[in-house]
Amino acid sequence: MGDDFTVQDVWTTKQLTAAGHSYRDIARAVDQQVLVKIAKGHYISKKDPHSVLHAFNLAYPGLTFTGRTAAYLYGVAPMVWPATAHHPTSRSAVIHLDLRRRAVRPTVTRRGLQVAVAAIVAAELATTDESAAVRVLDRGYQGFKGSRRLEDDFALLTRGERRRLDPVLRKAIIGTASQLETTAVQLIRSALRRELEEGLITIETNGMVRGYCFDILIREVRLLIEIDSWAYHGEARSKRMDFARDRCKGNQATRWGYLLLRYPDSAVKHAPRYLADEVADTVRFELQRRRRLRREDEAIPTDQPMWLWYPKV
Numbered sequence: 467m468g469d470d471f472t473v474q475d476v477w478t479t480k481q482l483t484a485a486g487h488s489y490r491d492i493a494r495a496v497d498q499q500v501l502v503k504i505a506k507g508h509y510i511s512k513k514d515p516h517s518v519l520h521a522f523n524l525a526y527p528g529l530t531f532t533g534r535t536a537a538y539l540y541g542v543a544p545m546v547w548p549a550t551a552h553h554p555t556s557r558s559a560v561i562h563l564d565l566r567r568r569a570v571r572p573t574v575t576r577r578g579l580q581v582a583v584a585a586i587v588a589a590e591l592a593t594t595d596e597s598a599a600v601r602v603l604d605r606g607y608q609g610f611k612g613s614r615r616l617e618d619d620f621a622l623l624t625r626g627e628r629r630r631l632d633p634v635l636r637k638a639i640i641g642t643a644s645q646l647e648t649t650a651v652q653l654i655r656s657a658l659r660r661e662l663e664e665g666l667i668t669i670e671t672n673g674m675v676r677g678y679c680f681d682i683l684i685r686e687v688r689l690l691i692e693i694d695s696w697a698y699h700g701e702a703r704s705k706r707m708d709f710a711r712d713r714c715k716g717n718q719a720t721r722w723g724y725l726l727l728r729y730p731d732s733a734v735k736h737a738p739r740y741l742a743d744e745v746a747d748t749v750r751f752e753l754q755r756r757r758r759l760r761r762e763d764e765a766i767p768t769d770q771p772m773w774l775w776y777p778k779v
Contacts, residue, residue, distance in 0.1 A: 471500050475512040476521045482509070505560050515545040516577065522549060522563055523579055529553050529565065530573050530580050534598070536587040539576040542601035552582075572622055574606075585619040589627035592634045599631075603638035610695075612641035613679045614708065621677055628674075635672040640679065646734045647671060647681050647693050653738050654682065654691075657746035666753060676718040680726075687752035690719050691745060692728045725752070736777055744768050 471477070471487075482492055492509070495501040501509040505525035510517045515538065523529055533550040537543035548564045558565030572583045581587070584606020591599040607616045623631065639648070654669060661667045666686065673683025675690065682691035719726045725748065733741045747766050767775055 471495055471511045475510060475514075475517040476524060477501070477509045477511065478524065479507040479509075504562075518562065519549060519579055522551070522565075525560075526551075526553050526556050526558075526565065528555075528570075530571070530582055532582045532587060533590045534595075536576075536581040537591060537595075537598050537602050539579055539581050540584065540587070540602050540605045541576075542605050543595075543598045572619060583615075583619045585616060585623060585631060586627065588634055588638075589623060589631045592630040596634055596637075599634045600637045603634065603640065607638070607640045609641065611708075614711070616640055616672075616679050617677060620674060620679070632674065635674065635679075636670040638672055640672050646695065646731050649738075650691070650693050650729070650734050650741065651682060653734070653742040654745050657742035658749055661749065661753070667749060675724060676722055678715040678718060680719070684749060687749050688724045689745075689748060689752065690724050690726045692726065693731060693734060694728060695731045740768050740775075 471482075474481075479492065483489075487495075492501065496503055496509070501511055502513060503509050504518055504521040508521045508525045510521050519531065519535070519539070529551050530553070531539055531549065531551045534543060534546045535549045535551065538545045548562045550564045550566075551558075552566055552568040552571070554570050555567065556565060557567050571586060573580045574583055575581070582590075584602050587606070588599040588602045591602065603616075607613070620628065620631075651669060651671060655662060658667060658669070662669070667684050668686065670683045670685070671681065673680045673685075673690065675683070680690040681693050683689070684691075716726055716728075727745060727748065729741050743766065751764070
């Protein structure tokens with residue numbers, strides 16, 4: 467019979483007996499703290515957070531880690547005990563695990579374990595650790611389709627979760643064009659400094675309107691701004707459903723009384739003044755608008771056809 471319990475980090479009783487260990491061997495190993503019993507029939511030989519969580523995962527098939535534990539698995543927060551998780555049928559009666567019964571909700575896999583999607587985790591953390599909630603959103607929705615995944619997950623939240631998540635979303639960096647969007651916000655804030663200082667407007671990022679996520683939102687004038695990356699939208703890289711979804715997104719904004727301005731990433735890089743001036747002019751026009759059409763003498767240079775003024779890049 468072998469006595470090396472360190473050949474793997476997590477053991478079940480069945481695995482230990484199959485490896486030649488008797489129940490007496492197992493009890494002695496626990497007494498000597500060579501093994502640590504985590505749950506009924508489940509042990510660890512390596513005392514690190516991930517081994518403990520992996521043991522819980524084996525002990526409760528179908529378990530979903532949530533809250534601070536999910537934030538740890540997303541790689542944005544330290545591990546804090548007890549671990550927090552949901553399960554469709556079980557509640558915990560073991561140390562170091564706060565397991566609550568809840569219906570199955572959308573999940574992703576992080577570090578080999580099942581965790582709640584980032585929107586749910588961020589909503590759970592929003593009132594206790596906003597900075598961790600923001601980091602979870604940043605990590606969970608990075609990449610080309612970050613905004614699309616956020617929209618899908620947001621649609622599955624409860625009304626209360628959406629309410630808690632809203633102020634956190636404004637501080638998160640979603641998708642791949644985060645630096646472009648940050649630069650665009652800085653340009654817009656500079657162009658509208660007076661209006662901001664006078665409290666006439668606020669500038670938010672990742673504004674949710676009718677279930678769609680828009681890069682920038684100025685609520686006071688119902689203005690939405692999108693910064694579109696060529697890496698995602700260009701060269702026929704957008705899939706057919708993404709293409710259709712993008713049109714529906716714009717249609718919803720229009721139908722519900724929002725103005726929508728869309729700029730390519732090259733505008734941020736190569737024509738920043740055009741972007742800033744056009745957004746600022748739009749905001750100022752809407753602030754004083756009295757339900758009338760814009761007169762021709764109120765046009766600005768960028769109202770001319772694009773090929774007459776847009777820089778060749």
